[in-house]
Amino acid sequence: MTSGRRSVEEHEQHVAALLDPLRKKSPLRVPLAHALHRTLTEDVESPLDLPPFRNSQMDGYAVRAGDLASTPADLPVQGVLAAGDTVAALEPGHALKIMTGAPVPDGADAVVPVEDTRATTPDSDGAGSVTVERSVTPGTYVREAGTDVRKGDLLLPAGTVLAARHIAALAAVGLTSIPVRARPRVAIISTGSELVTAGSELGPGQIFNSNGPALAASASANGADVVTIDHCHDDPEEFVTMLEHAVGVADVVFTSGGVSKGDFEVVKDTLAPRGGQFVSVAMQPGGPQGTAVVDGVPILTFPGNPVSALVSFEVFARPALRAAAGYPPVVCESLPLTEELTSIPGRRQFLRGRLDEKGVTPFRGHGSHLVAGLAAADVLLDIPADTTSLEAGDLVKVRIL
Amino acid sequence: MTSGRRSVEEHEQHVAALLDPLRKKSPLRVPLAHALHRTLTEDVESPLDLPPFRNSQMDGYAVRAGDLASTPADLPVQGVLAAGDTVAALEPGHALKIMTGAPVPDGADAVVPVEDTRATTPDSDGAGSVTVERSVTPGTYVREAGTDVRKGDLLLPAGTVLAARHIAALAAVGLTSIPVRARPRVAIISTGSELVTAGSELGPGQIFNSNGPALAASASANGADVVTIDHCHDDPEEFVTMLEHAVGVADVVFTSGGVSKGDFEVVKDTLAPRGGQFVSVAMQPGGPQGTAVVDGVPILTFPGNPVSALVSFEVFARPALRAAAGYPPVVCESLPLTEELTSIPGRRQFLRGRLDEKGVTPFRGHGSHLVAGLAAADVLLDIPADTTSLEAGDLVKVRIL
Numbered sequence: 164m165t166s167g168r169r170s171v172e173e174h175e176q177h178v179a180a181l182l183d184p185l186r187k188k189s190p191l192r193v194p195l196a197h198a199l200h201r202t203l204t205e206d207v208e209s210p211l212d213l214p215p216f217r218n219s220q221m222d223g224y225a226v227r228a229g230d231l232a233s234t235p236a237d238l239p240v241q242g243v244l245a246a247g248d249t250v251a252a253l254e255p256g257h258a259l260k261i262m263t264g265a266p267v268p269d270g271a272d273a274v275v276p277v278e279d280t281r282a283t284t285p286d287s288d289g290a291g292s293v294t295v296e297r298s299v300t301p302g303t304y305v306r307e308a309g310t311d312v313r314k315g316d317l318l319l320p321a322g323t324v325l326a327a328r329h330i331a332a333l334a335a336v337g338l339t340s341i342p343v344r345a346r347p348r349v350a351i352i353s354t355g356s357e358l359v360t361a362g363s364e365l366g367p368g369q370i371f372n373s374n375g376p377a378l379a380a381s382a383s384a385n386g387a388d389v390v391t392i393d394h395c396h397d398d399p400e401e402f403v404t405m406l407e408h409a410v411g412v413a414d415v416v417f418t419s420g421g422v423s424k425g426d427f428e429v430v431k432d433t434l435a436p437r438g439g440q441f442v443s444v445a446m447q448p449g450g451p452q453g454t455a456v457v458d459g460v461p462i463l464t465f466p467g468n469p470v471s472a473l474v475s476f477e478v479f480a481r482p483a484l485r486a487a488a489g490y491p492p493v494v495c496e497s498l499p500l501t502e503e504l505t506s507i508p509g510r511r512q513f514l515r516g517r518l519d520e521k522g523v524t525p526f527r528g529h530g531s532h533l534v535a536g537l538a539a540a541d542v543l544l545d546i547p548a549d550t551t552s553l554e555a556g557d558l559v560k561v562r563i564l
Numbered sequence: 565m566t567s568g569r570r571s572v573e574e575h576e577q578h579v580a581a582l583l584d585p586l587r588k589k590s591p592l593r594v595p596l597a598h599a600l601h602r603t604l605t606e607d608v609e610s611p612l613d614l615p616p617f618r619n620s621q622m623d624g625y626a627v628r629a630g631d632l633a634s635t636p637a638d639l640p641v642q643g644v645l646a647a648g649d650t651v652a653a654l655e656p657g658h659a660l661k662i663m664t665g666a667p668v669p670d671g672a673d674a675v676v677p678v679e680d681t682r683a684t685t686p687d688s689d690g691a692g693s694v695t696v697e698r699s700v701t702p703g704t705y706v707r708e709a710g711t712d713v714r715k716g717d718l719l720l721p722a723g724t725v726l727a728a729r730h731i732a733a734l735a736a737v738g739l740t741s742i743p744v745r746a747r748p749r750v751a752i753i754s755t756g757s758e759l760v761t762a763g764s765e766l767g768p769g770q771i772f773n774s775n776g777p778a779l780a781a782s783a784s785a786n787g788a789d790v791v792t793i794d795h796c797h798d799d800p801e802e803f804v805t806m807l808e809h810a811v812g813v814a815d816v817v818f819t820s821g822g823v824s825k826g827d828f829e830v831v832k833d834t835l836a837p838r839g840g841q842f843v844s845v846a847m848q849p850g851g852p853q854g855t856a857v858v859d860g861v862p863i864l865t866f867p868g869n870p871v872s873a874l875v876s877f878e879v880f881a882r883p884a885l886r887a888a889a890g891y892p893p894v895v896c897e898s899l900p901l902t903e904e905l906t907s908i909p910g911r912r913q914f915l916r917g918r919l920d921e922k923g924v925t926p927f928r929g930h931g932s933h934l935v936a937g938l939a940a941a942d943v944l945l946d947i948p949a950d951t952t953s954l955e956a957g958d959l960v961k962v963r964i965l
Contacts, residue, residue, distance in 0.1 A: 195762065199781045213936065215766055222826040245798065245828050247758030249768045262826035264758055264868070266769045277825055312936040319939060327785055327877075328965060331778035331870050332939035335771070339763045357648030357665055361596065361738045365616055367650045368667045370736070377732035380600045384728055397646065424678050425623040425663035427646050467665070469732050476728075535614065535713040538720060538733035564729060 170548065171478065171511045174444045174452055178479045181454055181461045185414055185487035188345040195333055198325050200386075201343035202489025207319045209336045212309035217267045219244075220304040224258040224280055224293055225271035231298040237283075239292045244268065258293050267305050274304035312336065322489060344489040348390045349382040350409035351375055354420040354429050355467055356397040373534060374419035374472045378465075381476050382417070386488025397427040406433070410460035417480060420467025422451045430464045439464070445548055446511045449475040469534045474513045477543060477562065495545065497558040498523045504546070504553050511548045515540035516561075523561050540564060571949065572879065572912045575845045575853055579880045582855055582862045586815055586888035589746040596734055599726050601787075602744035603890025608720045610737045613710035618668045620645075621705040625659040625681055625694055626672035632699040640693045641683075645669065659694050668706050675705035713737065723890060745890040749791045750783040751810035752776055755821040755830050756868055757798040774935060775820035775873045779866075782877050783818070787889025798828040807834070811861035818881060821868030823852045831865045840865070846949050847912045850876040870935045875914045878944060878963065896946065898959040899924045905947070905954050912949045916941035917962075924962050941965060 169177075190204035219225065230238060238258040242251065246264035253259050253270035261267065261274060281294040312318060318332055325333075325343075333341060351374075358372040359365055372394055379389045390412050393405045402421075409416045421430030422441060431441050431453060439455030439462070448471040453464035465475040482493055499522035506512045515536050516525040525544050526536050545560040546553070553559065570578075591605035620626065631639060639659040643652065647665035654660050654671035662668065662675060682695040713719060719733055726734075726744075734742060752775075759773040760766055773795055780790045791813050794806045803822075810817045822831030823842060832842050832854060840856030840863070849872040854865035866876040883894055900923035907913045916937050917926040926945050927937050946961040947954070954960065 195777050196780070199784055209936075211766070215771060216769065218769075222824055243827060245758075245826070246756055247769050247798070260827070262828060263824060264756070264771070311934050316936070318936060325781075326965065327778050327782035328874060328935075328938045328941070330781045331774045331874060332935045334762055334774035334777040335870060335935045337760075337762045337766065337772040355647055355665070357646075359738075361735055362740045365612070365738065368617065368619075368648050370616060370665070371738040373732045373735035376596050376735040377728050379597070380726075380731045381728035383600055397648070423623055423664060425646070426644060426661070427663060469736060473729060473732060533712050534729075534733045534736045535610075535717070535719060537729045540729070564727065 169442045169444050171444055171446050174442065175479060175482075178454065178463060179483060181456070182415060182483035182487070184461070185347045185483060188347070188414065188487070190342040191345045192340045193343050194340045195330055195338065198330055198333070198341055198343065199327070201325050203319055203321050203323045203325065204342045204344055204489075206317055206321050207333065207338070207341065209312040209314055209316050209318045210338070211336055212314050213312040213335060214306050214308055214310070216308050218306050219261045219263055219265050219267055219274045220306050221274050221276040222263050223261060223274045223276040223304065224295065225253055225261040225267050225274055226258050226295065226299070227253065227255065227271060228273045228299050228301040228303070230256055231275075231295055234295055234298050236295045237292050238295060240282075258295070260293075272301040272305065273299040275299055276304065324490060344487070346386055346388045347415055347484055347487045348413045349387040349484075350391045350393075350413035350416045351378045351382070351389060352393045352395050352402070352405050352409060352416065352418045353378070353467075354395045354397065354402065354418060356427075358394055360394060373469045374467065377469065377473055378417050378419065378476060381473065381481070382484060385481050385484040386490050387484050395429065397421065397429045399429055399433050402429045402433050406457060406462075410458045410462075413460060416457075416460060416462040417476070418462065418464045419472040422453045422464045422466055434462065434464065445509055446478070446513065447507060448513065449478065450510075452479070470515075470537050473537060474543065478513065494563060496561050496563065498561045500524075500553055500555055500557050500559055502555050506546045506550050506552070508551050509548055512544075512546040514544040514546060516542050516544050518542045518561070518563075523559060570843045570845050572845055572847045575843065576880060576883075579855065579864060580884060582857070583816060583884035583888070585862070586748045586884060589748070589815065589888070591743040592746040593741045594744050595741050596731060596739065599731055599734070599742055599744065600728070602726050604720055604722050604724045604726065605743045605745055605890075607718055607722050608734065608739070608742065610713040610715055610717050610719045611739070612737055613715050614713040614736060615707050615709055615711070617709050619707050620662045620664055620666050620668055620675045621707050622675050622677040623664050624662060624675045624677040624705065625696065626654055626662040626668050626675055627659050627696065627700070628654065628656065628672060629674045629700050629702040629704070631657055632676075632696055635696055635699050637696050638684075638693050639696060659696070661694075673702040673706065674700040676700055677705065725891060745888070747787055747789045748816055748885060748888045749814045750788040750885075751792045751794075751814035751817045752779045752783070752790065753794045753796050753803070753806050753810060753817065753819045754779070754868075755796045755798065755803065755819060757828075759795055761795060774870045775868065778870065778874055779818050779820065779877060782874065782882070783885060786882050786885040787891050788885050796830065798822065798830045800830055800834050803830045803834050807858060807863075811859045811863075814861060817858075817861060817863040818877070819863065819865045820873040823854050823865045823867055835863065835865065846910055847879070847914065848908060849914065850879065851911075853880070871916075871938050874938060875944070879914065894963060896961050896963050899962045901925075901954055901956055901958050901960055903956050907947045907951050907953070909952050910949055913945075913947040915945040915947060917943050917945050919943045919962070919964075924960060
């Protein structure tokens with residue numbers, strides 16, 4: 164089916180609905196070592212108290228605060244407790260040498276830091292006695308069990324995108340694996356008989372295929388696993404074969420090329436008879452867009468010009484992939500223009516530009532084949548369809564690339 | 565060697581000098597498919613013109629503009645040029661049906677979009693004649709060779725951190741591999757006899773090892789390759805063995821624990837006699853810090869408390885790793901406090917906090933063992949050593965986590 168002109172917003176909604184199943188894939192369990200930047204699918208409650216036992220916050224001496232009513236006080240040293248040692252009870256009127264993290268023994272209620280003591284025998288065996296210079300209040304430098312987290316407390320909420328500090332917390336409570344969002348599996352098919360893979364010689368009329376590598380990188384950068392990257396000539400039979408493979412291994416397929424008004428539009432010609440929708444979206448670049456579903460797998464068909472393909476990905480695919488991976492939405496900011504610009508009425512324009520402290524400057528020359536200009540851009544200016552001119556200083560919506 | 569109290573700034577400079585060799589590793593060539601998020605080490609000039617040949621920007625008809633002095637004009641159609649076809653010369657007074665991207669033939673100087681024509685025979689064979697509705701100026705919808713990039717032009721400067729749009733440009737000019745910064749190889753050794761790896765049962769006095777997984781994730785997230793993660797008991801012989809392995813395979817080693825004032829400080833006891841420097845840095849958390857060089861490999865020794873270890877990484881290791889990977893520096897912002905706070909004089913404090921639209925709110929309870937608080941934080945407030953109190957509304961330096 165081929166239908167008429169669509170607004171960007173209409174096509175965004177259409178694509179979002181089509182790709183919604185990506186958000187609903189079954190979660191995956193991954194080991195903590197592979198969890199960086201993954202998104203938790205469930206609230207994680209702590210399976211234990213943290214710290215799991217009462218322990219010393221300092222290197223020093225475990226004491227009864229009541230034994231230090233007058234200082235300096237000499238206390239016989241009962242022994243040494245290193246971190247990892249098992250706990251012994253503190254005898255009344257004694258001190259136990261204790262290292263940071265070691266269990267505070269029954270009977271002790273405070274730790275005197277080593278700086279506030281003088282040992283009367285060498286530190287290394289800990290026997291003998293210690294002179295404590297200052298009195299302490301009960302609880303001093305004692306970390307009670309569960310003061311960081313209590314067993315059953317919410318440690319991390321579902322939806323957390325895991326950074327190192329979250330992995331620290333998960334490891335600290337002894338978790339080895341966690342449920343995370345499954346990454347969407349993406350297949351990419353770039354079409355065009357003029358395309359040659361880098362590494363070969365260009366023949367007459369040929370250009371290098373940049374959409375395959377660029378769409379693959381775009382998908383990877385937005386939380387997807389790229390499972391296949393194919394290049395197809397303008398040959399419907401070859402395209403059908405690649406498409407059948409793609410829908411067998413991927414959750415979503417992105418194609419480039421073959422959707423315009425030429426005589427050899429392999430994507431449109433193949434998918435339109437299979438229920439694909441090919442529309443002209445009121446945007447520039449990226450007007451010719453298509454969608455289809457083959458064997459239950461959604462397919463987005465982007466135009467073949469490199470800039471059109473990447474802008475299409477940015478506008479339609481990236482939000483859905485990020486939602487599927489559980490990543491925060493693409494951020495748009497309103498920033499001042501450094502110079503005036505004019506825009507075609509009736510088309511939402513996505514202009515390449517540069518950001519500096521003065522604001523955002525669009526590049527001159529909007530050709531959708533200008534990959535060098537796209538590479539030099541750090542923002543995409545998003546000019547509404549009904550805007551025809553803007554002055555320097557006007558605010559424009561900007562997507563940070 | 566054990567020396568006295570250092571300012572954070574002094575230790576930052578000391579560490580930056582120690583880790584400077586990481587920035588000077590020989591570059592690596594990687595295939596374009598592995599280039600996402602890598603940093604270019606050289607300017608890349610285009611090896612060819614882009615587009616490589618004069619081609620059509622539209623699906624339509626290649627014409628001589630002079631043949632359309634009066635319109636509508638009927639022109640015999642000489643044939644069809646698809647993208648990838650070799651170029652033929654346009655005969656005077658004729659049109660050649662042409663697809664987007666196909667070479668514009670010699671003799672033609674403009675392309676009339678298909679929308680502005682009526683074919684008098686079916687589109688599919690292209691023979692017969694075409695009626696052109698409107699005249700065109702020479703150059704219309706013709707992309708000249710080299711109008712995107714000229715051979716020898718700078719395509720991407722050294723230092724570019726490669727995103728999808730850069731990969732598009734590199735692929736478009738036919739490059740298959742590029743020179744990028746080599747990632748620093750990182751070894752991690754967490755020490756402490758009380759530590760147990762997740763998956764085991766906790767015995768009395770034991771806690772789970774969180775520093776190993778957390779430091780590994782931190783290093784990975786900042787452009788490093790983690791090549792070994794070891795856990796060492798408080799046993800100098802075991803530590804020496806692990807250290808020898810680590811310096812054999814890594815460019816930098818991070819350790820946690822064993823640097824404080826206890827009796828069993830395995831890291832300090834092993835490295836101090838080998839020229840290590842163990843200092844007290846005027847910061848909280850993270851005061852006890854050490855550095856050493858073993859077999860030419862720099863070693864940073866962080867304290868063992870999980871929050872201290874991660875804050876130490878953030879302050880001292882992260883800037884150096886990012887510089888080595890060619891990533892932009894860590895961004896600090898000045899943001900208003902939502903409530904007053906007090907800070908210990910003489911110590912630079914790194915407080916965990918939350919950011920919202922009103923500003924930044926520090927968490928109460930600063931214990932360096934509070935991994936749950938660190939996990940819930942999204943910023944680190946950086947309070948200068950000479951600041952003792954701040955009011956609500958005061959600006960504080962904030963590192964975004």
